[in-house]
Amino acid sequence: xxxxxxxxxxxxxxxxxxxxxxxxxxxxxxxxxxxxxxxxxxxxxxxxxxxxxxxxxxxxxxxxxxxxxxxxxxxxxxxxxxxxxxxxxxxxxxxxxxxxxxxxxxxxxxxxxxxxxxxxxxxxxxxxxxxxxxxxxxxxxxxxxxxxxxxxxxxxxxxxxxxxxxxxxxxxxxxxxxxxxxxxxxxxxxxxxxxxxxxxxxxxxxxxxxxxxxxxxxxxxxxxxxxxxxxxxxxxxxxxxxxxxxxxxxxxxxxxxxxxxxxxxxxxxxxxxxxxxxxxxxxxxxxxxxxxxxxxxxxxxxxxxxxxxxxxxxxxx
Numbered sequence: 001x002x003x004x005x006x007x008x009x010x011x012x013x014x015x016x017x018x019x020x021x022x023x024x025x026x027x028x029x030x031x032x033x034x035x036x037x038x039x040x041x042x043x044x045x046x047x048x049x050x051x052x053x054x055x056x057x058x059x060x061x062x063x064x065x066x067x068x069x070x071x072x073x074x075x076x077x078x079x080x081x082x083x084x085x086x087x088x089x090x091x092x093x094x095x096x097x098x099x100x101x102x103x104x105x106x107x108x109x110x111x112x113x114x115x116x117x118x119x120x121x122x123x124x125x126x127x128x129x130x131x132x133x134x135x136x137x138x139x140x141x142x143x144x145x146x147x148x149x150x151x152x153x154x155x156x157x158x159x160x161x162x163x164x165x166x167x168x169x170x171x172x173x174x175x176x177x178x179x180x181x182x183x184x185x186x187x188x189x190x191x192x193x194x195x196x197x198x199x200x201x202x203x204x205x206x207x208x209x210x211x212x213x214x215x216x217x218x219x220x221x222x223x224x225x226x227x228x229x230x231x232x233x234x235x236x237x238x239x240x241x242x243x244x245x246x247x248x249x250x251x252x253x254x255x256x257x258x259x260x261x262x263x264x265x266x267x268x269x270x271x272x273x274x275x276x277x278x279x280x281x282x283x284x285x286x287x288x289x290x291x292x293x294x295x296x297x298x299x300x301x302x303x304x305x306x307x308x309x310x311x312x313x314x315x316x317x
Contacts, residue, residue, distance in 0.1 A: 016075070019068040026061045115141045157286040164205040164291055168314045171202045171233070171240060174210060179231060182217050189221060192228030200233075200240050201314040208287050209311065212295075213242060215280040216307045220246035227304070239310040241296075250301040259297070260285040284309075 118138045126134060156162050179195035186193035213231075220229045227247025234241045251259065260281050288295040288309060299305035 016071055019064050023061055023064050026057050029057055166203055166205050168201055168203050171200050174206050178213055186229055194230045196232030198233040202311045203314050204311045212284050212287050212309050215284050216244040219280055220244055223248040238313050240313050241308045241310045243306055243308040245306045247304040250303050250305055251299040252301055256297055
């Protein structure tokens with residue numbers, strides 16, 4: 001998903017190339033002069049002066065070589081320091097991910113308890129201000145639960161805690177259930193939802209695949225204010241590509257790679273703020289990598305977007 005980095009020469013690299021070219025030029029001059037002295041066919045009337053000049057050039061070559069070696073040593077030290085800093089940053093990030101993955105239950109348990117208490121209060125038949133406060137509290141707790149759950153999920157993926165459990169199953173069994181869920185959510189927002197049923201057995205982790213598709217749909221639902229959402233499949237050789245289309249604002253081409261990074265969203269400038277963290281597609285990217293399922297995105301600003309994931313088909317044999 002990431003765009004390839006463009007290689008850029010550092011000042012060290014440029015200086016090293018300049019010194020190497022200068023060394024090569026001076027060596028050619030020195031070798032030519034020495035050859036003239038040894039053969040006695042040089043045009044200069046003073047062979048000793050020529051030889052002395054050659055010695056001077058050789059000294060310049062030595063000085064340039066020492067400067068080049070020093071620059072290369074400095075470059076190696078810089079690279080070593082950068083590599084050490086990168087390794088330390090990766091270790092710190094991995095430690096954070098392992099910590100969140102380990103305490104996820106402890107983090108979510110009191111929140112779940114608070115939601116249960118709120119639900120119990122809603123069943124008490126409260127009226128007026130009290131009922132409104134309880135409903136607001138329930139909505140806030142639900143939002144916190146979603147945000148915290150997302151953070152825990154991406155940390156568990158980064159820590160390697162989640163392992164895929166692939167199996168062979170009829171894709172329609174999964175998609176039919178998701179379609180019912182998505183249809184209701186789209187209707188609540190006043191959007192049309194269309195599902196094109198498909199047949200075929202696939203080999204993948206149904207739980208992780210469902211998470212990817214829910215994130216696709218959630219992303220489409222969040223940014224689509226009018227029109228609708230379509231879910232369907234296309235056969236691609238020995239794969240089945242599950243696609244989710246929307247009629248949202250679309251994404252600029254230069255933003256397509258960024259949307260799969262953490263906390264990055266390609267939201268139009270006039271769009272109202274929302275409670276999302278920008279981690280949904282980052283989770284999709286990690287799950288797709290874990291499953292080795294290609295994820296693609298296509299978009300036209302002002303027209304909408306299409307997100308897809310390709311899963312392997314199971315042979316009819």
